[in-house]
Amino acid sequence: MAEKIDEAQVRKVAKLSRLELTDAEVGEFTGQLSAILGYVEKMNELDTENVEPLAHCLPISNVFRPDSVKESLGTEKALANAPQRDGDFFKVPKILDVGSGA
Amino acid sequence: MAQLQHKVIVGLEIHVQLCTKSKMFCGCAVEFGAEPNSRVCPVCLGMPGVLPVMNKQAYEYSVLTAMALDCRIPTFTKWDRKSYYYPDLPKNYQISQYDLPLGENGFIEIPLESGRTKRIGITRAHLEEDAGKNLHTAGNFSQVDLNRTGTPLLEIVTEPDMNSGAEVRALAVELQRMVRFLGVSEADMQKGHMRFEPNINLAILKDGVEYRTSIVEIKNLNSFRALERSVNHEEHRQLDEFLDTGKVMKMGSKTTRGWDDEREVTVLQREKEEAHDYRYFPEPDLMPVKLAPRWLDDIRSHMCELPLKRQMRYVEQYKLSDYDAGVLTAERSTADFFDEAVEAGGEPKRVCNILAQTGLRKANEKGCSIAQLGVQAIDVAKLAQEIETGRINASSAKTIFEEIVKLKANVFSRATVEDPLTVQRIAEQLNLIQKSDAGELEAIVDQIIAENPKAVEDVTSGGKKSKKAKGFLLGQVMQKTKGQANPKVVSEILAKKLG
Structure with missing residues (x-):
């Protein structure tokens, strides 16, 4: 039986993704996501005992480029679509959480 | 306050910025x-519909470093x-390597103050x-x-094998030296090329029971x-906290703290509960990487003798002090120059002295490496040989070294480049060659003896004044020869003549 997704899980994922959903949308997506999980469940019926895990759907590997510099956009173009700018910077709401730095 | 027996346990995450010309996934x-x-x-702006392409150099640098970390x-x-x-x-995700990092289960040897080394396990190394920068x-x-966005970073994670702040520092310094020797990173701290995140907790022994504090x-x-x-x-803070509250590690009790550099304290950082729900999934925009044996061999061919090994070799093979060997292996260009000069016939200890006392100081002054000063390794080998045979003394060697630097800095005297006779020529020009010819010096010594009967008497009568008088006569000979007499030879002649 597929482990169906509930509304609390949808709300959590939405929050993590910084998405604001209406109650109606939460209901709608809970149904849709459950259907998707149901479909995945169906695939679990396949016997994959001797099948190597697949990292990518294309049978290609080692796609590289040489370490050479190409021209960048430049500051003006880079900032052209920014909702807000402050001089040469993107201007964003103050970041309170010091979690950045990757 | 009762002093409890405790041990600090530290593992380290290090981000090393690779010195590629272009970013990880774009040009x-x-x-x-x-x-x-x-x-x-x-x-790197994360626009819709774009595709990342891997920088091959960044990948090879990372694999080379992972190899150096065994x-x-x-x-x-x-x-x-x-x-x-x-x-x-701005993509809202970071491209990284989760379950298949490019290197795992390695180790690094770090030098301890005792002169010994300690092996620290490397859990994994991956590229991201x-x-x-947020300002x-x-x-x-x-x-x-967003200029820095997409810069290749090698993340290295160690096992919790370090047990003091000094050990953690030693690992960081050793890693810096290693990546510089490998030429994969400038590892310039000022430019943020190396960033550290230590994980720290304590094992405390109290009444025969071991307690562990929460990881920070x-x-x-x-x-x-x-x-x-x-x-x-953090070691002291956690010990105090344990004594105050008795709190110990439990599931999910790990916290994050920042370092306040001015007050020199760690400060608790508030984080959202779900902050670490990274929800990793395979990156569909990038192909996997397969390392064929030939490619691996090719990457391995860029491996060099690593700094700590080289430092230990200098101590063993050339009998240099650990300190001197450390100075020579701080930068690869210095170590390479040293090896070249020794290979060209310079006695290692003398070459080391010339480089440490004159070369590095001069390079530091000019803000360049020893090799960039314009002095050839063969020049330094010659200087070492000339000191060895007594033709020049150590202070003249310094003068000649500095003279070569001066000449090479002058664009009009390029003719002197690669001249095997540079050292000899300059030594002659500046009258720095010591007189060691016994016959010639003997005549001068005789003259000095004749001119200073009082001092001669003091020497021959022995006693307190003898040593001082000997020094006086030697000084007179040096003055007469304008400092060019070999003091060792003069002393021998004086001893022979005055018994």
Whole structure:
């Protein structure tokens, strides 16, 4: 039986993704996501005992480029679509959480 | 307060910025200090519909470093997306490697103060992209500069094998020296090329029972000093906290702290509960990497003798002090220059003295490496030989070295480049060749003896004044020869004549 997704899980994922959903949308997506999980469940019926895990759907590997510099956009173009700018910077709401730095 | 027996346990995460010309997944230049948001393109800006392409050099640098760390290098790796919602990485995910890192289960030897080394386990090494920079300005806004976004970072994670702030620092310094020797990173701390995140807790023995305190991770340290001090501070803080509260480690009790450099304390950072729900999944935009044996061999061919090994070799093979060997192996260019001069016939200890006392000082003054001073390794070998045979003394060697630097700095005297007779010529020009010819010196000694009967009497009568008088006569000979007499030969002649 597929482990169906509930509304609390949808709300959590939405929050993590910084998405604001209406109650109606939460209901709608809970149904849709459950259907998707149901479909995945169906695939679990396949016997994959001797099948190597697949990292990518294309049978290609080692796609590289040489370490050479190409021209960048430049500051003006880079900032052209920014909702807000402050001089040469993107201007964003103050970041309170010091979690950045990757 | 009861002094409990305790041990600090530290593991370290290190981010090393690789010294590629371009970014990890696009051709934008990696450049420190460029105008804000000038080194960006649709790929690193995270525009819809763009595709990343791997920088081969970054991959090879990473594998080479993993090899130097004695890691197992899997022949198959892939990329993953790590969810990340901050404006300094506008794609809303970071491309990283989750379950198949490019290196794992390695180790690094670090030098301890005792002169011994300690082996620290390396859990894994993986490649990822850096985020941009948030600048906090006054008011309710932050400024974002995305120039750094997409810069290749090698993340190295150690086992919790370190037991003091000094050991953590030693590892950081050793790693810096290693990546510089390998030529994979400039590892310039000022430019943030190395960033550290130690994980720290304590094992405390109380009434025969061992307790463990909760793990604390300190974020984003970018100097050796802050790294060492924050670990030391955290050791004391956790011990005090345990004595106060008796709290011990349990599931999910790990916290994150920042380092306040001015007050020299760690400060608790508040984080959202779900902050670490990274929801990794395979990156569909990038192909996996397969390392064929031939490619691995090719990468391995760039391996060099690593700094700590080289330092130990200098001590063993050339009988240099650990300190001297450390000075010579601080930078690869210095170590290479030293090896070249020794190979050209310079006695190692003398070559070391010339480089440490004159060469490095001069290089430091000029802000360049020893090799860039214009002095050839063969010149230094010659200087060492001339000191060895007594033709010149150590202070003349310094004068000649500095004279060569001066000549090479002058663009009009390029003719002297690679001249095997440089040292001899300059020594002659500056009258620095010591007179060692016994016959010639004997005549001068005779003259001095004749001119100073009082001193001669003091020497021959022995007693207190004898030593001083000998020194006086030697000084007279040196003065007569304008400092060019070999003092050793003169002393021998004096001893022979005056008994």
